[in-house]
Amino acid sequence: MNDHYKHAALLVMDMQNRIVSRFAEQTDVLLPVQRALEAARRNGIPVIFVRVAFREGYPEVSPRNKIFGRIAEFGGVSEAEADTQIHASVQPLPGEPIVTKRRVSAFAGSDLEVVLRSRRIDTLILSGIATSGVVLSTLREAADKDFALTVLADACLDADPEVHRVLVEKVFPRQADVMAVDAWIDGLA
Template identity: 60%
Template sequence: MTRSALLVMDVQLAVTARYPDPDYLPRLATAVDAARTAGLPVIYVVVGFRPGAPEVDPRNRMFGAIAGRDTPAQAAEVHPAVAPRPDEAIVVKRRVSGFAGSDLDMLLRASGIDHLVLTGIATSGVVLSTLRQAADLDYELTVLSDGCLDNDPEVHDVLTGKVFPMQADVTTVDKWIGDTLTNHD
């Protein structure tokens, strides 16, 4: 029997501030609330580093600018509109993929989870990287297309319309709630 979890990735205050979309957080909150109501685990994935960011190589194009610097503590804080409950897991990753430098795979396997429902910011970042790695780790995958956000709508559309369907089911928050969660045991 398949056991699913909703992954909410990189929906941190520092990230959401760079992706202004007034409809995104309420829509994502709907997915989070529906997962909780259906009894599905909601797992949060955030990017974070130790003081001085010793995990970051200055050659890294994405994170190199913070090598040797402290990041503010609130940088890892999930946006309050979709904040985790005290009993929900928060996984800290060190790169783009939710699996990179984290214990996500161990947590999922220990919980018997084999199906991931992916959401997050950005579609071309954490969602793409996590999807690819999760597929290689043999997880079943669903992507909530409108539960993902990217600064480039064209890239978002190409990924959710053409790339992701090769390795995942792609649907919307409302369709996922109506088709999947309503019939969830």
């Protein structure tokens, strides 16, 4: 394995049933994520799954929060709900942690940083839905925390293809290496 990834982890973010279902008609949309998972596992790179979910009764949800404020009204996003479980096509293996966050960034309201620091991880490889949500927020916070970053552009999805393009081509390269999954896999050798 490339020394650059010696202390790295692949973050698979918000690949949970409710979010993945928004892309259900695009059957091959998770193939890059699956290839990244297989390559990480084959090369001994830890995989950490991140999902968004809330406690029963939604005590973490503020009505002032534009993204999450209506969740308490409609429900379906508590920790035990099927919608918040990791999608079957990218299931964690035994021993691969699932971190539960309470906001957009993978760090917000979660123990992600504790998991990373305990494993001496200083490099993050990011994949997730949505590029303009969890990927952007996590990238910004991780950069501020001095993690080295790689974004797997084709293992990130967004409902707005133009927003995805602008982020991966113009915004993310300021703080991360941005590449396709196949190029990242080739670089592991």
